[in-house]
Amino acid sequence: MKKTTVTIKDVANHAGVSQATASRALSGGGYASHETKRRVEEAAKELGYKPSGPARSLKLQRTDTIGLMITDVVNPFYAYLASGVLEKANDLGFHVILCATDEEPEMEREYLEVLMEKRVDGIVAVSTGQNLDLWQEAIDLGTEVVLVDREMEEKLDVNVVLVDNVKGAYDAVSYLLKLGHRRIGIINGPLTTTTGFDRLQGYKQAFAQYGVPLDEALIENVSFKGESGTDMADRLLDLPDPPTAIFVANNVLGEAMLFVLRERGLRVPDDISLVVFDDVPWVSLVSPALTAVSQPTRELGIASMELLAQSLEAHTSVENSLYRKIIYKPNLILRDSCRPLTE
Amino acid sequence: MKKTTVTIKDVANHAGVSQATASRALSGGGYASHETKRRVEEAAKELGYKPSGPARSLKLQRTDTIGLMITDVVNPFYAYLASGVLEKANDLGFHVILCATDEEPEMEREYLEVLMEKRVDGIVAVSTGQNLDLWQEAIDLGTEVVLVDREMEEKLDVNVVLVDNVKGAYDAVSYLLKLGHRRIGIINGPLTTTTGFDRLQGYKQAFAQYGVPLDEALIENVSFKGESGTDMADRLLDLPDPPTAIFVANNVLGEAMLFVLRERGLRVPDDISLVVFDDVPWVSLVSPALTAVSQPTRELGIASMELLAQSLEAHTSVENSLYRKIIYKPNLILRDSCRPLTE
DNA sequence: ATAATGTGTGGAAACCTTTACACATTTTAC
DNA sequence: GTAAAATGTGTAAAGGTTTCCACACATTAT
Numbered sequence: 161m162k163k164t165t166v167t168i169k170d171v172a173n174h175a176g177v178s179q180a181t182a183s184r185a186l187s188g189g190g191y192a193s194h195e196t197k198r199r200v201e202e203a204a205k206e207l208g209y210k211p212s213g214p215a216r217s218l219k220l221q222r223t224d225t226i227g228l229m230i231t232d233v234v235n236p237f238y239a240y241l242a243s244g245v246l247e248k249a250n251d252l253g254f255h256v257i258l259c260a261t262d263e264e265p266e267m268e269r270e271y272l273e274v275l276m277e278k279r280v281d282g283i284v285a286v287s288t289g290q291n292l293d294l295w296q297e298a299i300d301l302g303t304e305v306v307l308v309d310r311e312m313e314e315k316l317d318v319n320v321v322l323v324d325n326v327k328g329a330y331d332a333v334s335y336l337l338k339l340g341h342r343r344i345g346i347i348n349g350p351l352t353t354t355t356g357f358d359r360l361q362g363y364k365q366a367f368a369q370y371g372v373p374l375d376e377a378l379i380e381n382v383s384f385k386g387e388s389g390t391d392m393a394d395r396l397l398d399l400p401d402p403p404t405a406i407f408v409a410n411n412v413l414g415e416a417m418l419f420v421l422r423e424r425g426l427r428v429p430d431d432i433s434l435v436v437f438d439d440v441p442w443v444s445l446v447s448p449a450l451t452a453v454s455q456p457t458r459e460l461g462i463a464s465m466e467l468l469a470q471s472l473e474a475h476t477s478v479e480n481s482l483y484r485k486i487i488y489k490p491n492l493i494l495r496d497s498c499r500p501l502t503e
Numbered sequence: 504m505k506k507t508t509v510t511i512k513d514v515a516n517h518a519g520v521s522q523a524t525a526s527r528a529l530s531g532g533g534y535a536s537h538e539t540k541r542r543v544e545e546a547a548k549e550l551g552y553k554p555s556g557p558a559r560s561l562k563l564q565r566t567d568t569i570g571l572m573i574t575d576v577v578n579p580f581y582a583y584l585a586s587g588v589l590e591k592a593n594d595l596g597f598h599v600i601l602c603a604t605d606e607e608p609e610m611e612r613e614y615l616e617v618l619m620e621k622r623v624d625g626i627v628a629v630s631t632g633q634n635l636d637l638w639q640e641a642i643d644l645g646t647e648v649v650l651v652d653r654e655m656e657e658k659l660d661v662n663v664v665l666v667d668n669v670k671g672a673y674d675a676v677s678y679l680l681k682l683g684h685r686r687i688g689i690i691n692g693p694l695t696t697t698t699g700f701d702r703l704q705g706y707k708q709a710f711a712q713y714g715v716p717l718d719e720a721l722i723e724n725v726s727f728k729g730e731s732g733t734d735m736a737d738r739l740l741d742l743p744d745p746p747t748a749i750f751v752a753n754n755v756l757g758e759a760m761l762f763v764l765r766e767r768g769l770r771v772p773d774d775i776s777l778v779v780f781d782d783v784p785w786v787s788l789v790s791p792a793l794t795a796v797s798q799p800t801r802e803l804g805i806a807s808m809e810l811l812a813q814s815l816e817a818h819t820s821v822e823n824s825l826y827r828k829i830i831y832k833p834n835l836i837l838r839d840s841c842r843p844l845t846e
Numbered sequence: 847a848t849a850a851t852g853t854g855t856g857g858a859a860a861c862c863t864t865t866a867c868a869c870a871t872t873t874t875a876c
Numbered sequence: 877g878t879a880a881a882a883t884g885t886g887t888a889a890a891g892g893t894t895t896c897c898a899c900a901c902a903t904t905a906t
């Protein structure tokens with residue numbers, strides 16, 4: 161049993177039926193007498209037959225495989241998202257090719273290219289927001305796409321699963337304003353991502369609502385990565401008139417923030433108040449536990465996969481190209497990282 | 504451009520050459536004149552030709568795809584491991600199907616089955632330790648396997664990438680003993696995993712080395728999951744003569760431990776000393792920062808993927824079935840969660 | 847009794863590549 | 877100058893499925 165692959169032909173011979181019958185007996189489709197079915201199944205087991213996925217996919221024009229494109233497996237937000245997708249995919253009989261773009265449009269291109277070649281049935285993606293042409297190409301090729309967490313900058317006809325980032329940020333910043341804070345910094349990702357853009361929108365809307373003028377010096381949008389977080393935090397804290405509170409727009413930046421504060425010996429919430437976007441586990445493990453905007457992370461993944469499967473279903477039967485947009489509400493969870501500011 | 508797939512035949516026609524020539528021109532193998540190559544490439548681009556992965560795989564008996572089997576994406580240890588595998592896989596031109604078994608041998612079986620059908624070239628796996636028969640079957644079928652983080656209970660001829668868990672636990676517990684602790688609890692995963700088993704070994708060896716008798720009541724090995732962590736922590740702390748220090752055998756259990764301590768109002772290290780296995784980011788974020796056994800997590804992933812690729816290489820050329828075992832040294836990182844015990 | 851239907855099976859085509867083989871032409875070697 | 881090697885191209889087979897079509901037979905309806 162070294163290098164020979166057992167094919168369905170072998171099974172057929174062994175069971176004394178034709179290839180076609182063997183296939184029908186195993187796949188269930190079409191007619192097959194009880195007796196032959198039994199015989200074929202026995203033969204298959206005896207020979208250790210494993211149907212060939214590639215051959216199957218070639219014939220069926222379907223791989224039962226989807227691509228999952230995220231930026232970073234290590235970021236717990238995406239890890240949870242991925243676990244949701246994975247769980248649902250498994251339920252529905254799909255397998256998942258994992259791609260981590262590290263926020264690089266170039267990597268996204270490469271991955272997108274290979275996913276097309278692999279003929280995945282669909283893609284669930286946290287896109288960098290770039291590569292509109294390639295995304296369109298994938299769709300034209302018949303790949304179903306669901307964007308999750310972020311939309312494209314430009315218009316693209318696809319399904320989308322989001323959290324209301326504007327509201328999340330608005331709630332967080334309103335809360336700080338209500339506590340009396342006026343100099344509230346924001347440490348944010350790039351505005352080229354809709355998450356970054358929308359969270360800044362929420363921040364601005366809260367200020368507008370409270371009639372507080374914006375100070376551009378308190379606004380930092382560089383990237384969602386840790387190193388930038390450190391830089392942005394340093395810049396904000398080095399300001400001649402530093403903020404009394406900071407809204408940090410994701411968990412990675414929050415982590416960086418905490419390290420910077422510790423290094424500077426600043427205490428939360430006594431010296432500075434903090435609200436962080438993403439309620440990942442460590443946020444409630446540190447002391448004081450952080451007030452955070454919670455997103456239904458696994459649900460995001462589950463919903464995306466469900467939506468993808470539905471589109472796949474719909475696409476094969478009728479050509480109904482109604483694209484859906486699911487928006488979850490975020491949730492501000494009050495903990496101990498903010499104190500009222502009374503001057 | 505709706506439902507028609509562009510095949511290499513179309514490209515060939517468009518370029519005015521035969522299918523074979525088109526293939527050669529694109530894949531580089533074999534002879535092809537500069538001029539035809541140019542023409543074919545142009546035709547391919549013009550028609551938007553994407554080679555079919557499934558067809559390619561069928562012919563080549565190779566999918567350029569590997570399976571990555573871990574227990575849980577959300578556990579940062581495995582997330583880092585996965586990111587290492589992913590990075591290296593990408594470098595080497597492999598794609599990764601992600602499988603999360605949730606420690607269930609049954610899920611492992613299912614995934615293993617589909618990976619075989621998908622004809623992945625190889626598998627990098629954190630195995631539950633069960634399903635020896637299926638693993639053997641996969642190997643017989645020609646799938647290259649690399650076990651990482653854990654070995655199988657029983658003998659299996661495969662490559663393995665590990666951390667010296669005995670040493671890791673030994674160092675951690677020795678450290679506590681050196682500080683004067685005698686009643687040291689261990690909260691551990693199941694002994695059916697080699698990690699669980701070895702970490703308990705290390706614990707016992709340290710006690711033996713220091714001539715301190717073991718108290719079985721202080722030894723808990725249930726599972727590596729959070730809920731069990733809570734239970735185990737409760738049991739240990741409810742003991743009539745509770746431990747003065749606890750060695751927690753992975754980061755998930757550590758998280759549970761911390762929550763339990765907080766709930767009970769116990770303070771680290773004043774009330775209890777703590778060492779945790781796995782130096783994941785939150786371990787140094789909490790206060791006090793925890794003393795931890797650090798594993799080279801991404802390296803584990805990178806090395807596994809490298810080893811897999813090498814085996815794949817070797818397997819195609821010569822039948823050299825020398826299996827390698829790579830063992831990394833863990834590293835005890837001293838922080839502020841242990842205090843000397845002077846009675 | 848005959849026509850119509852239902853059931854079980856086999857032959858062969860199709861899915862899309864790559865490549866062994868055959869052939870023709872050009873280059874190199876002596 | 878010719879023999880041998882190198883280069884470029886085409887034909888056809890193979891890789892492992894699924895399924896359309898045709899056929900045979902059994903059952904039911906008319």
